[in-house]
Amino acid sequence: KNIINQSLPNRFNKSILDVQFKANGSTSEIEVTPNVDTKNSKVSVELKSLNGEISYEKVLNDFIGSWEVTSVQTYTSDKNYKTSINLDYWTLEKNKDIVTLKNPISNAIAQITIDEVIDNTLKFRKISNDGYEKIIESPVITLNGNTFTGYDTILIECFDENGKLINKTRIEFKLYGKKVNN
Secondary structure (H helix, E strand, C coil): CCEECCCCCCCCCCCCEEEEEEECCEEEEEEEEEEEECCCCEEEEEEEECCCCCCHHHHHHHHCEEEEEEEEEEEECCHHHCCCEEEEEEEEEEECCEEEEEECCCCEEEEEEEEEEECCEEEEEEEEECCCEEEEEEEEEEEECCEEEEEEEEEEEEECCCCCEEEEEEEEEEEEEEEEEC
16 A cells, blocks of 8 residues: 555656655655657656665564463353453564464464554454354454563354355454563
C-alpha cells in the first residue's frame, strides 16, 4: 500500500518530485520520476527511496522467539467455548519467508501467514482444516520491546459429511505477551 501525500502536477515533465509515502507503516522520502508516453497516452513513475526503511523485517525479527502469552476471553457466540484466562507459550521461528508458530504445551505446530505489518503492529493468521472443522485464528499484536498487547479472533466452522456448514462460532480474546527468550 503506497499512499502518496502530494498531488502530481497536471502536466508531467522529467523533473523529479519529492514526496512522502507510507508503506507497511513506515514513512520514507522517495524520488518520483514521471515517464510520459504521449503516443500511447500512458504515464508511469519510477520510485527511488532516498532514506528510511520499511519496518516489516525488523518488526518480524523482533517477534521471533519464545513468548509467554496470557489470553483473556472477551466474547464467545457459543457458551460451550467459554473460558476465562489462559496461559500459553508461543515459539516463533523463521526460515526464509516461512514463519512457524509452535506451542510446546499442546505440541501444536502451524505455519502462519503475516498479512500486514504497520509500525510495530502485526496482523497474522493461522488456518487449520480438520475435515469437519475449519479454524481460522486472526491475531493482531503490537510489539513494545519484550512485551506485546493485542487481540485474537477465532472463527470455528463445523461441516457435515456433505460439506455443508452446520455451525459457526466466533471467539475473541485480549492478548498479553512477554518475551521469555530470543
